[in-house]
Amino acid sequence: MKQVVVLSGKGGTGKTSLTAALVRLAGRCVAVDADVDAANLALLMPGQDDPWRTFTAGRRARIDPDLCVGCMRCSEECPFKAIRMGAAWIPVVDPLACEGCGICKQWCTPGAIRFEGHEAGVWTVRRTVWGPLVHAALHVGEDNSGKLVAQVRKEGARLGSAENIDLVLVDGPPGIGCPVHAAIGGADLVVAITEPGVAAAHDLERLLDLARWFHVPAAIVLNKADLHPAASADLRFMAAARGVPVLVDLPFLPAVPRALARGRCLLEVEGLQEPLDACWAGIQRMLAGAPAPAEECRPAEPT
Amino acid sequence: MRIVVASGKGGTGKTLVSTSLALHWARQGQESCYIDADVEEPNGHLFLQPAIDATRRFTMPVPRLEGTCEACGRCQELCAFHAILAIKGRVLVFPELCHSCGACVLACLPGVLHLAPREIGTIREGRVGSLRFIDGTLDVGEARAARLTEGVASTPCGGRVIVDAPPGTSCPAVATLRGADIAVLVTEPTPFGLHDLGLAIRMCRSLGVPPVVVVNRSDLGGDVEAALAEFGAPVVGRIPFDPRIAVATAKGEIAIDVVPRFAETVAGIALAVERAALEARS
Known part of the structure; x- marks a missing residue:
């Protein structure tokens, strides 16, 4: 089973959009939405959801008002400043600030503090015509997004083996932090989608460093390449210097956001079918272990 | 006044x-400070080109x-x-889990465990003319972005503080919203933009920060x-798509200096944000 993760560094x-198109080009695969705090892939993959399952991670302090004597030692000792005086001289815990470390409990002489498992999000499997989609929603303001990403990826891999599907396509989160680490670890290929410009180029370089850190090969899709050809040439030069192939250029088309607004996929936009086919072919070549074509690696003239 | 520019969806x-608002207010003579709290992918410096006058490594304590x-x-x-x-x-300490x-x-009875600093990123301070500039950059391979985000966002500064938040609605975004007077949520008119805007509005409300909305590429x-x-958060500005803004941004130029019409849009947003923040305070 091969796992391909679509990432970008910079958001947006x-x-x-690319993942949804690749899912359709693959015909049958397991799709995983690993952007768990802003999950959108399900909007482009209609189908029937299984019942939502809860995702528990970490724990939160609970103070029993009948046992609490109001000494406020817990509040003084909390390293996360998560406990403050509430009404009736009973301390209250801010569930968004509490990280569940347990220090308050160590100091609580009357034993009024206990810890409860904490629901950090929900996840489910959606049945679609292209195969199963594992998607999740982290509750607002939670940490543990990396653990939920690990959970949906594990379920994706499990479904792949159980249903004999040899490709898992992962729609990754932006950035290069904890949830991206969970999305990239053990993947076979990173497809980094970027756009011309200083911000996306800067973020892409950090992402490629991270992919190298994880020993996962990467390939680039250059979106909206014609919006700024000189910046696209710079990106190509940087990619060539790193030996990372550019699979395809996608043009900027105002029809794209309009199509997305109607819930349509990129493949339905005139002019995108052909480059997306090329992109998919490039991904398949890389998964098969073939080196990228030489012309894609030729450095462009720096501008 | 502390203004946090956030969004559920990235990009x-x-x-x-945030850079446009910060420059606008600084040029009006307001004491202003721009903080780039998107430590995983900080981009503000690419546009503002600040003169950096202090750089320090940021550490988090881990046991030794x-x-x-x-x-x-x-x-x-x-x-x-x-x-x-x-x-x-x-x-054996696993710092990425700590x-x-x-x-x-506290638990160590012989008292031989101590907390020692471990470097996870860099915080820089500088200036862009009269505008103060602060940003943080997470080291590649580090996982605990929220710690550095908190460190950057809590750097003391006075006057009008404009915080460029990380995307999403999890802990790094929450860390930047704490203590804000108002959140400016930037979205786009697609199902993705709307879905994530809904999450961001919920995040703001759960933290008691009033949200206002800017619709980018509004056409x-x-x-x-x-x-x-239906979201019930006031829309304070619409930025129509303009290829000149896209090209200026791609080049790393300041879009309000290149596209006069965009500068007017920003001035309008600035005024509406000020008004909304003052209303929320009273």
């Missing part, structure tokens, strides 16, 4:  | 809006053994994050007026 460069 | 234009461990195992037992293992007189709470140090997408009205 087209990860989800 | 909607947080940095464009200094002395002879008696292998009682209490540190391991009391660590809620499974970040420490005590095996036969040796202590929350720096110090429970292990590229669908009709979202009804959906926006």
Whole structure:
């Protein structure tokens, strides 16, 4: 089973739109939405959801008002400043600030503090015509997004083996932090979608460093390449210097956001079918272990 | 006044809006400070080109053994994050799991565990003319972005503070919103933009920060007026798609200097944000 993860560093460069198109080109695969705090892939993959399952991670302090004597030692000792005086001289816990470390409990002489498992999000499997989609929603303001990403990826891999599907396509989160680590670890290929410009280029370089850190090969999709050809040439030069192939250029088309607004996929936009086919072919070549074609690696003239 | 520019969805234009607002206010003579709190992918410096006058490494405390461990195992037992293992007189720390709470140090009866700083990123301070500039950059390979985000966002500064928040609605975004007077949520008129805007509005309300909305590329997408009205957060600005803004941004130029019409839009947004923040305060 091969696992391909679509990432970008910078947000909004087209990860989800590209993933939805690749899912359709693959015909049958397991799709995983690993952007758990802003999950959007399900909007482009209609189908029937299984019942939502809860995702528990970490724990939160609970103070029993009948046992609490109001000494406020817990509040003084809390390293996260998560406990403050509430009404009736009873301390209250801010569930968004509490990280569940347990220090308050160590100091609580009357034993009024206990810890409860904490629901950090929900996840489910959606049945679609292209195969199962594992998607999740982290509750607002939670940490543990990395653990939920690990959970949906594990379920994706499990479904792949159980249903004999040899490709898992992962729609990744932006950035290069904890949830991205969970999305990238053990993947076979990173498809980095980017756009011309200083911000996306800067973020892409950090992402490629991270992929190298994880020993996962990467390939680039250059979205909206014609919006600024000189910046696209710079990106190509940087990619060539790193030996990362550019699979395809996608043009900027105002029809794209309009199509997305109607819930349509990129493949339905005139002029995108052909480059997306090329992109999919490039991904398949890389998964098969073939080196990228030489012309794609030729450095462009720096501008 | 503390203004946080956030969005659920990435790439909607947080940095464009926050750098433009910060420059606008600074040029009006307001004491202003721009903080780039998107430490995983900080981009504000690419546009503002600040003169940096201070750089410091940011650390988070993690346990370190200094002395002879008696292998009682209490540190391991009391660590809620499974970040420490005590095996036969040796202590193994997993810094990417550590929350720096110090429970292990409290638990250590012989008192040989101490918290020692571990570097995870860099905080820089500088100036862009009269505008103060602060940003943070997470080291590649580090996982605990929220710690650095908090460190950057809480750098003391006065006057009008404009914080460029990380995308999403999880802990790093929440860390930047704490203590804000108002949140400016940047979205786009697509189902993705609206879905994530809904999450961001919920995040703001759960933290008691009033949200206002800016719709970027407002003419590229669908009709979202009804959906926006349903959220109940006032729309303070619409930025129509303009290829000149896209090209200026790609080059790293300041879009309000290149596209006069956009400068007017920003001035309008600035005024509406000020008004909304003052209304929320009273």
